Amino acid sequence: MMDLLVLLLLACGGFFFLAGTVGLLRFPDVLTRIHTLTKADNLGLGFTVLALALLADSWIVRAKLVLIWLLVIGATATTGHLIARAGLEARDGLEGRDETGLEARDGARLGAGDH
Amino acid sequence: MAFDVALCVLVAGLALRLLTTRDLFEAVILFVSFGLALALVWVRIGAVDVALAEVALGAGVTGALLVNARRRLEQKAPEWLEAAHYRPAAAVLPALCGAFAGVAGLVALTAPRAVQPLAPRILERVPDAAATNPVTAVLLDFRAYDTLLEIGVLVAGITAVWALERGRPAVPPAATAEDEPVLAELVRWIVPLTVMTAIYLTWLGAYEPGGAFQAGALLAGAGVLMLASGFLRPYAPHSPVLRTVVAAGLFVFAAAALATVFAEGALLRYPAAGGYVWVLAIEAVLTVSIAAILAEFFVDVPSAPQQASGEQR
Numbered sequence: 001m002m003d004l005l006v007l008l009l010l011a012c013g014g015f016f017f018l019a020g021t022v023g024l025l026r027f028p029d030v031l032t033r034i035h036t037l038t039k040a041d042n043l044g045l046g047f048t049v050l051a052l053a054l055l056a057d058s059w060i061v062r063a064k065l066v067l068i069w070l071l072v073i074g075a076t077a078t079t080g081h082l083i084a085r086a087g088l089e090a091r092d093g094l095e096g097r098d099e100t101g102l103e104a105r106d107g108a109r110l111g112a113g114d115h
Numbered sequence: 116m117a118f119d120v121a122l123c124v125l126v127a128g129l130a131l132r133l134l135t136t137r138d139l140f141e142a143v144i145l146f147v148s149f150g151l152a153l154a155l156v157w158v159r160i161g162a163v164d165v166a167l168a169e170v171a172l173g174a175g176v177t178g179a180l181l182v183n184a185r186r187r188l189e190q191k192a193p194e195w196l197e198a199a200h201y202r203p204a205a206a207v208l209p210a211l212c213g214a215f216a217g218v219a220g221l222v223a224l225t226a227p228r229a230v231q232p233l234a235p236r237i238l239e240r241v242p243d244a245a246a247t248n249p250v251t252a253v254l255l256d257f258r259a260y261d262t263l264l265e266i267g268v269l270v271a272g273i274t275a276v277w278a279l280e281r282g283r284p285a286v287p288p289a290a291t292a293e294d295e296p297v298l299a300e301l302v303r304w305i306v307p308l309t310v311m312t313a314i315y316l317t318w319l320g321a322y323e324p325g326g327a328f329q330a331g332a333l334l335a336g337a338g339v340l341m342l343a344s345g346f347l348r349p350y351a352p353h354s355p356v357l358r359t360v361v362a363a364g365l366f367v368f369a370a371a372a373l374a375t376v377f378a379e380g381a382l383l384r385y386p387a388a389g390g391y392v393w394v395l396a397i398e399a400v401l402t403v404s405i406a407a408i409l410a411e412f413f414v415d416v417p418s419a420p421q422q423a424s425g426e427q428r
Contacts, residue, residue: 071305078301 006051013047016040030087038080042073119159126152134209139188139196143181150174163324164250167316171332176409179339183413245390246321254326255394259383263368266401270365273408277352298344306346309337317402321391327364327398331405338410349414361411364404368397 023036049069053062129152133145150173157166188195237249237257244252254262313330320326341347350357371393372383379386385393 071308074301074304078297081297082295 002054006054009047009051009054013044013051016044016047020044031084034080034084034087038076042076045069045072122152122155122159126156130212131209134212139185143178143185146181147174147178150178164248164326164329167324167329168332171329171336172409176332176335176339176413179336180412245385245394248320248322248324248326250324251320251326251394251398255397256383256385256390260372262401263365263372263383266364266368266404269405269408270362273361273411276412295344299346302340302344302346306337306341309333313337313402313406317398318395320398321394327401328405330398330402332409334402334406335409335413338406339413342410342414350411352411357407357411360407361404364401367400371397 017040020036020040023040024033027033027036046069049065053065056062056065126149129145129149133142133149136142136145150169154166154169154174157163157169185196237253240257241247241249241252244256246252246255313334316325316330316333317327318325320330338347342349375381375383375385
C-alpha cells in the first residue's frame with residue numbers, strides 16, 4: 001500500500017518535471033519558460049520529496065528533505081525573478097523600463113533563446 | 116542497470132556536446148550539467164565524498180567562474196566568442212578525450228587481477244587513523260602531504276591571478292542590496308544556512324562524507340552570492356586581512372607538518388592520542404582558506420554583476 005503511494009507520488013513528480021522540461025523547450029519566450037521552470041519544477045520536486053519522505057526511516061532525514069525542498073523553492077523563485085528582469089532589460093535596453101518593470105511586461109515577447 | 120546505462124550515455128553525450136558546441140554560453144551550461152550528471156555517477160559507485168566535491172567545486176564554483184570568464188570575454192574581446200577561434204580545439208579535444216577514455220578503459224579491463232586492491236588495506240588501518248571516515252583518513256592522515264600540496268596549489272593559483280591583475284584599477288563600488296530586494300532577501304536566508312552547513316560538513320568529514328574542500332566550496336558559494344548581491348565588498352588584493360585568510364590554511368598545515376616532524380619523527384604523523392583534534396583543526400582552517408581563495412578567484416575575474424548593475428542606471 002505504502003509502496004503504491006510512493007510510486008504514485010514519484011510518477012506525479014516525474015510528470016511535472018517532464019512537463020516543465022517540455023515547456024522549457026517548446027514555449028516561445030522567456031517569461032512563459034520561467035513559468036514552466038518555477039511552477040512545474042517546484043511541484044515535481046514537491047511530489048518527489050513527499051515520496052522520499054514516506055520512504056525515509058527517520059525524522060531527521062525527513063526534515064532534511066523538507067529543508068531541501070524549501071531551499072530550492074526559494075532559489076527558483078529568486079532565479080526566476082532575476083532571469084525575468086534580465087530578460088526585460090535585454091529586450092528594452094536602457095529605455096522603456098519604468099520603476100517596477102511591470103509596464104514592459106505587457107505583450108512581452110522576449111526573443112527566444114537570447115542570453 | 117538500465118539507469119546506469121542511461122547515466123553513462125547522458126554523461127558521454129553531455130561531454131561530446133560540450134566539447135563540440137560552438138556557443139560558449141551553451142558550453143558553460145553544459146559543463147555545469149555535466150558536473151551534476153558526473154556527481155550522480157560518483158554516487159552510484161559509492162563515492163559520496165567525490166560526488167559532493169564534484170557538485171560543489173566542479174559544477175558550482177567552476178560554473179560561476181566560467182560564467183564570469185565568458186562575461187569578461189564578451190566585454191573585453193568579443194571576437195573571441197566567435198566560433199572560428201576555438202574550432203581547432205573543438206576538433207582536437209574530443210579526439211584526445213576519447214583516446215584517453217579508450218586507453219583508461221583498456222587498462223581497467225586488461226590489468227592483471229593479481230594486484231592486491233588498496234581499499235581493504237586502507238580499511239584495515241582506518242581504526243588506527245585520526246578519522247573514522249576512510250576518505251578523510253587517507254586525505255588527512257595516511258597521505259596528508261597530498262592534501263598539503265593541494266592547498267599549496269590553490270595558494271599558488273590565487274597568487275598568479277593577483278600577479279596578472281596587478282595593473283587593474285581599484286575595486287569598483289559594489290552593487291547595493293537595494294538594487295535587488297528579492298535577491299537580498301534570499302541571501303539573508305541562505306548565507307547563514309550555508310555557513311552552518313559548511314561548519315557541519317567540516318566537522319562531519321572525520322566520520323562521514325564531507326570535509327574541508329566540500330565545506331570550503333559551499334562557503335565560497337555563499338561568498339560569491341554575497342559579492343554578487345552587494346552584501347560583501349571585495350577586498351583589495353593587497354589587503355592584509357585577505358592575504359592572511361588565504362595563506363592561513365597552507366601555513367597552519369605546513370606548521371603542523373613541521374611540528375609532527377619534530378614531535379613524532381615523521382611528516383604528518385599525528386600524536387597517537389590527539390590525532391582527531393589535529394585533523395579537525397587543520398580541516399577548519401583549510402575550509403576558511405579554501406573558501407576565501409575560491410571566492411577571490413570569482414572577484415579577480417572582474418565581477419560581472421557589478422558591471423551589470425552599473426548598466427542599469
